[in-house]
Amino acid sequence: MSNAQDFILAVEGLTVSFDGFKAVDDLSFYVDPQEIRVIIGPNGAGKTTVLDLICGKTRATDGSIKFRGRELTRMSEHAIVHAGVGRKFQNPSVFEDLTVFENLEISYPRGRSVFGALLFRRDKAVLDAVHETAATVFLSDHLDQPAGLLSHGQKQWLEIGMLLIQDPELLMLDEPVAGMSVAERRQTAELLRTITRQRSVIVIEHDMQFVEDIAHRVTVMHQGRMLAEGSLEHVKNDPRVVEVYLGHRESREEAAHA
Numbered sequence: 001m002s003n004a005q006d007f008i009l010a011v012e013g014l015t016v017s018f019d020g021f022k023a024v025d026d027l028s029f030y031v032d033p034q035e036i037r038v039i040i041g042p043n044g045a046g047k048t049t050v051l052d053l054i055c056g057k058t059r060a061t062d063g064s065i066k067f068r069g070r071e072l073t074r075m076s077e078h079a080i081v082h083a084g085v086g087r088k089f090q091n092p093s094v095f096e097d098l099t100v101f102e103n104l105e106i107s108y109p110r111g112r113s114v115f116g117a118l119l120f121r122r123d124k125a126v127l128d129a130v131h132e133t134a135a136t137v138f139l140s141d142h143l144d145q146p147a148g149l150l151s152h153g154q155k156q157w158l159e160i161g162m163l164l165i166q167d168p169e170l171l172m173l174d175e176p177v178a179g180m181s182v183a184e185r186r187q188t189a190e191l192l193r194t195i196t197r198q199r200s201v202i203v204i205e206h207d208m209q210f211v212e213d214i215a216h217r218v219t220v221m222h223q224g225r226m227l228a229e230g231s232l233e234h235v236k237n238d239p240r241v242v243e244v245y246l247g248h249r250e251s252r253e254e255a256a257h258a
């Protein structure tokens with residue numbers, strides 16, 4: 001039988017209440033090494049709050065979050081990053097005036113502050129890491145370009161690169177393909193498949209085509225709780241999932257295309 005040690009992440013009985021309102025309510029799920037887990041569900045289901053809880057931005061009221069067997073619920077945000085958990089928020093937050101190279105360089109774990117990072121010697125390890133990461137996120141040809149001039153999709157990739165260069169074992173992404181072109185979405189799916197050769201990824205996503213492209217397993221949330229879990233095929237055929245989420249989406253999409 002597997003135990004919490006076999007999982008990269010074991011979330012058990014996780015609950016947070018805001019003035020008595022349970023945004024996340026007794027949620028349990030387990031993420032394997034090298035897994036891409038997608039969390040879906042209607043607006044307000046508690047998806048973003050789950051990521052906030054894992055990265056330490058929000059404190060749990062109850063329950064446990066074990067990352068590689070270490071309890072995260074009592075650790076600071078900084079300590080959680082240091083332990084190997086990276087989080088990307090929905091909007092890209094790159095340093096627009098710095099080049100792609102500099103954005104990656106300052107994210108390299110040896111230089112935490114902007115000033116410290118710019119002063120340290122660009123030794124070979126940093127250079128290698130920057131070049132390798134830039135290649136992974138499709139930005140090798142843009143290293144000298146100010147980040148502010150990148151497309152929206154390229155900024156998202158750069159920010160993923162800024163997390164990857166810190167070599168997290170678990171990466172969490174909130175709607176990474178929002179605002180991307182179809183081609184960029186496809187490339188992002190490829191990117192996620194590449195990076196999960198060495199790490200696990202949790203993605204919140206509403207784009208069902210993208211979910212189909214990337215998800216190993218899907219966790220469906222509704223009103224703070226888990227409604228269903230399994231392959232996309234499995235959850236798509238769950239009438240409760242259709243009722244609270246997918247059915248509404250389809251009718252909205254049909255209306256939008258009518």
Ligand SMILES: Nc1ncnc2c1ncn2[C@@H]1O[C@H](COP(=O)(O)OP(=O)(O)OP(=O)(O)O)[C@@H](O)[C@H]1O
Nearest residue numbers: 018022023024041042043044045046047048049050
């Ligand atoms: N700090 C907070 N204080 C009070 N209520 C909060 C707080 N954070 C989240 N909530 C509430 O918790 C619920 C879950 O929000 P959350 O953003 O996690 O949902 P979501 O599933 O990510 O939705 P969406 O798909 O719209 O991003 C919402 O009703 C939200 O208003």
